[in-house]
Amino acid sequence: MVHLEINENIIDNIELVIFDKDGTLVDLYNYWANMINFRVESAQKKLGFNESNKIDIMYAMGVDVENGRLRSEGPVGLKKREIVMQAMVDSLAEIGFSDTYDPCFQIFKEVDEQSINHLDDIVKPVDGMHRLIDSLYENDCKIAIATTDKTARADLAADFLGISDRVNMVVGEDMVANCKPHPDMANLILKELSVDKEKSIMVGDAITDVEMGLNAGLKASIGVCSGLTSESKLREKTKYVIKDISMIKVMS
Incomplete structure (x- = not known):
């Protein structure tokens, strides 16, 4: 006591x-900015959207890259993983990529595994x-x-x-x-x-x-x-x- x-x-x-x-x-920012960047970068390699789209998707997921901060309303850092992933799915739909729930689910899983090798940078x-x-x-x-x-x-x-x-x-x-x-x-x-x-x-x-x-x-x-x-x-x-x-x- x-x-x-x-x-x-x-x-x-x-x-x-x-x-x-x-x-x-x-x-906070170091951890989630890196994790979201890994996730969106993986989607970028698979789907081929541009750098401006990448920044917009990260923003929708809760990372304000331009100002180097997390958005106070989240979702990342505040809300459940599924909500953060859905923000990614919705953002991809807005730029013409439909039916990406399963690919995004797989990306999140892959990044979880890959990030183990980057803990020095993330945590x-x-x-x-x-x-x-x-x-x-x-x-x-x-x-x-x-x-x-x-x-x-x-x-x-x-x-x-x-x-x-x-x-x-x-x-x-x-x-x-x-x-x-x-x-x-x-x-x-x-x-x-x-x-x-x-x-x-x-x-x-x-x-x-x-x-x-x-x-x-x-x-x-x-x-x-x-x-x-x-x-x-x-x-x-x-x-x-x-x-x-x-x-x-x-x-x-």
Whole structure:
């Protein structure tokens, strides 16, 4: 059990911290910009559309290449994999490529496999991530990851980052009926780890992360400004808002 200091506020008696992955533990833009680029580039090679079309398709999937950011409305980084893939299918249809659901499904699968060889380029930890995870672990606080990514890919990222032995549970969108902001992920983690919701908190960069914690009745939801959402938007949902997870202080 630990006490956490957030901007001089103390959240006491915490036994479990649930983290979002992308934008919270891992650099958001670097991860998803690379993954979406790999996917659209693969489609470009198979179908033969031009570079302008490629940028437009990436934008529809949630990556604003021209401004070097992710779109705050997603879908990538916020919504389920199927929704991101459908955005690709719909964008291809707009430029004359019909019936591409099955090819896109195969592209997503192939890129998942190929990206294993590019983890050095894709997975970059947020500043202070290892220090915080180590501190929680050393003070016997349970750690979980709840992500809109596939569970297998989140496991892969945790392993690459060297935190797998410290994380008690990883839940991806494929393990629950309803993704964030529904409480399903948090509820599953609470049940499997046998921790009371009043002794648990959620940490994430998206409004949906904060809302999941609220909807699950956790003791607190902490918003971090290292991903998709501005400080002002996060403060509309929670009083606990910080620049990034390096600002979370662990006290035993």
